[in-house]
Amino acid sequence: MKILLIHCHYRLxxxxxxxxxxxxxxxxEHGHTVLTYERSNGEAARGPAGLLLPLRAVWNRRAAREVAALIRQEGVDAVHxxxxxxxxxxxxxxAAKGCGVPVVQTLHNFRLFCPNGVLLRDGAVCEDCPARGLxxxxxxxxxxxxxxQTAVVAAAYALHRRLGTWRGVTLLAPTEFDRAKLLEFNRLRPLFDPERLAVKPNPVRLPRQAALPWAARRDQVVFAGRLEELKGLRTVLEAWALLGPDAPELLVAGTGPLEAWARQHAGPRVRILGQLPPEELARHMAESRAVAAASLCYESFALVxxxxxxxxxxxxxxxxGNVGASVRPGVDGLRFAPGDAAALAAAVRQLAGMTFDCAAIAAEARRRYSEEENYRALMRAYAKDQA
Incomplete structure (x- = not known):
C-alpha cells in the first residue's frame, strides 16, 4: 500500500x-510506501504568518488543498x-475523505470533546465539556x-462537529478505557460513527532480555516520568515518609517543575536520579519489585x-483512568486510591508479602504490545475503513 501519514507537531x-x-x-519495514505531510505549530506561529494561525486552526484551506493534491498525484491508498x-x-x-480513500485518525487524547484534550481542570478530572458543551x-x-486560545480551539471543534467531519472516518483509541469514555461522550453529543471506533495501543519499547525472577529483584521501587503534580509525585514521596526506615528504596527518575521540591523533601530511602537514558531506566525497572504510577489524571496512554x-x-x-485500567490486582500489580499517600503506603506493605510471576507478566505484555500485533491492528483499521 501507499500510505499518507499526516501530523502536526506541537511546539515541544x-x-x-x-x-x-x-x-x-x-x-x-513491512514494505509499504509511506508519504508524510507534516507541519509544526512552532514554525506556523513565527513571523507575519503567525497572525493567521487562529484562522487556520479552524479552517486551513491551503493544507486541505495540498493534502488533496498529494493524494491524487501520488495515488495514495490510505490516509492516517x-x-x-x-x-x-x-x-x-x-480533504482526505473527499478524495474517496480510506481515512483513519488516531485519537491521542480527548480533544474531540475537551479543548485541553486531557479532561482535567484545576488538578482534578473534569468532564464538563462532554456533558454540558464547549x-x-x-x-x-x-x-x-x-x-x-480556548476560543480558537473550541470554535474549530464546534464547527467541524456540525459539519460531520469525523463521520465515515475510522478512529483509533490507544486503550479500552479511552474507547469506553469516547463512546460515552459520543452518546451525549454524537459526532463519529461508534462502530468505527477501534483500539490500537501505542508502540512500546520491548526488551530482549528475559524478565528477572521475583526472588532475584532488589528491594526497590521506581517512579519514572515528568516530575509534576499530575503524575502524583507528592503522593509518592508522602507515602515513603509514612513508610519510614523500613521502606524499600525509591528511585525517582525524570525531570520537571517539582524536581527541586523533590530533592528537598526526599527522605533517606529516596534517591532522585534526574533524567536517565532509556536503557538505564529500563535496567532499574527490570531489577525492581515494582514501578509506582500515581497519576492524578486519566492519562492518554499508560506508557510507564x-x-x-x-x-x-x-x-x-x-x-x-488508563493507569488503573492497566493493572490486574494481584496478577501484575496493585491499585490504590489516587492522591492517597496512606493507601499507597499500604499497597507497598502488601507488596512485601507477595510473590509475582514476572515471566508471565512480561510474556503477556510483550504479546499485547509486539510490533506484529501493532502492525496487524493498523491493517485491521485500514481494512475496516475500506469496508
Whole structure:
C-alpha cells in the first residue's frame, strides 16, 4: 500500500511525535510506501504568518488543498492522520475523505470533546465539556489558561462537529478505557460513527532480555516520568515518609517543575536520579519489585506501566483512568486510591508479602504490545475503513 501519514507537531516534542515516527518505521519495514505531510505549530506561529494561525486552526484551506493534491498525484491508498491542532485543522480530514480513500485518525487524547484534550481542570478530572458543551472550556479558559486560545480551539471543534467531519472516518483509541469514555461522550453529543471506533495501543519499547525472577529483584521501587503534580509525585514521596526506615528504596527518575521540591523533601530511602537514558531506566525497572504510577489524571496512554510490565515488573497504580485500567490486582500489580499517600503506603506493605510471576507478566505484555500485533491492528483499521 501507499500510505499518507499526516501530523502536526506541537511546539515541544511529545508522545504523539514518537508514535507518529514509530508507526512510520513499522509500515516501511513491512514494505509499504509511506508519504508524510507534516507541519509544526512552532514554525506556523513565527513571523507575519503567525497572525493567521487562529484562522487556520479552524479552517486551513491551503493544507486541505495540498493534502488533496498529494493524494491524487501520488495515488495514495490510505490516509492516517495523527494530530491536526493547530496548524493543520480538521479540514485535512475532510480533504482526505473527499478524495474517496480510506481515512483513519488516531485519537491521542480527548480533544474531540475537551479543548485541553486531557479532561482535567484545576488538578482534578473534569468532564464538563462532554456533558454540558464547549462553552464550559471558555468559562474556565481551559486551553493554556487563555480565553482567546480556548476560543480558537473550541470554535474549530464546534464547527467541524456540525459539519460531520469525523463521520465515515475510522478512529483509533490507544486503550479500552479511552474507547469506553469516547463512546460515552459520543452518546451525549454524537459526532463519529461508534462502530468505527477501534483500539490500537501505542508502540512500546520491548526488551530482549528475559524478565528477572521475583526472588532475584532488589528491594526497590521506581517512579519514572515528568516530575509534576499530575503524575502524583507528592503522593509518592508522602507515602515513603509514612513508610519510614523500613521502606524499600525509591528511585525517582525524570525531570520537571517539582524536581527541586523533590530533592528537598526526599527522605533517606529516596534517591532522585534526574533524567536517565532509556536503557538505564529500563535496567532499574527490570531489577525492581515494582514501578509506582500515581497519576492524578486519566492519562492518554499508560506508557510507564506498559514498559514496566514488558520487563515483568508489577505496577503500583492509582485507581484512575488508563493507569488503573492497566493493572490486574494481584496478577501484575496493585491499585490504590489516587492522591492517597496512606493507601499507597499500604499497597507497598502488601507488596512485601507477595510473590509475582514476572515471566508471565512480561510474556503477556510483550504479546499485547509486539510490533506484529501493532502492525496487524493498523491493517485491521485500514481494512475496516475500506469496508
Amino acid at each position: 516534542p511529545g508522545g504523539e511525535d514518537a508514535v507518529f515516527a514509530a508507526e512510520r518505521t513499522l509500515l516501511e 492522520i495523527h494530530n491536526t491542532l493547530l496548524a493543520l485543522s480538521p479540514t485535512v480530514v475532510r 462553552q464550559c472550556a471558555l468559562r474556565h479558559r481551559c486551553y493554556r489558561g487563555s480565553l482567546a 506501566p506498559a514498559e514496566a510490565h514488558a520487563l515483568g515488573t508489577p505496577v503500583l497504580a492509582s485507581d484512575l
